[in-house]
Amino acid sequence: MASIQALPSLLKLGARRIPARIPKSAFSVNRVAAYSSKTSPALQVKIDEFRKAVEQHLPADGKKAVFATAWLATDNVFVALMREHFPEVLSGMNLVAIDTLHLFPTTLECAKLVQEKYGKQALWKK
Secondary structure, eight states, X not given: OOOTTTHXXXXXXXXXXXXXXXXXXXXXXXXXXXXXXXXXXXXXXHHHHHHHHHHHHSOTTOTTOEEEEOOOHHHHHHHHHHHHHOHHHHHHSEEEEEOOSOOOHHHHHHHHHHHHHHTOOOEEEO
16 A cells, blocks of 8 residues: 555645555655546445445535544545545535644645645644
8 A cells, every 4th residue: 555655645636536555666746646546346336336435315406514534544535535526516515634733744735735636724722
């Protein structure tokens, strides 16, 4: 699995789908981008299930919906999928981050990159 230190670099790539595992041979930007642009049938099933769940459980305008993030890889994938498949829902919902005052610098960098890349600012709470 990609390390947390590698996450900011992966976010800068602009890859639409980042796999759970990136091969160790994928050190160049081109290799990572080429690998991450492929969607396996198993992953597509998960994406389809995600889309159905969002359509069923979240308001179309995103109002009154809140997503709490700890800037984990899974949280960032959620934001990426929302931006790709439901931009209007993401636009209307609140993204909330808790600042424990003990966050690692890499976490803060990751948060900054995710917010910039997907155009969604988090409400930071201490």
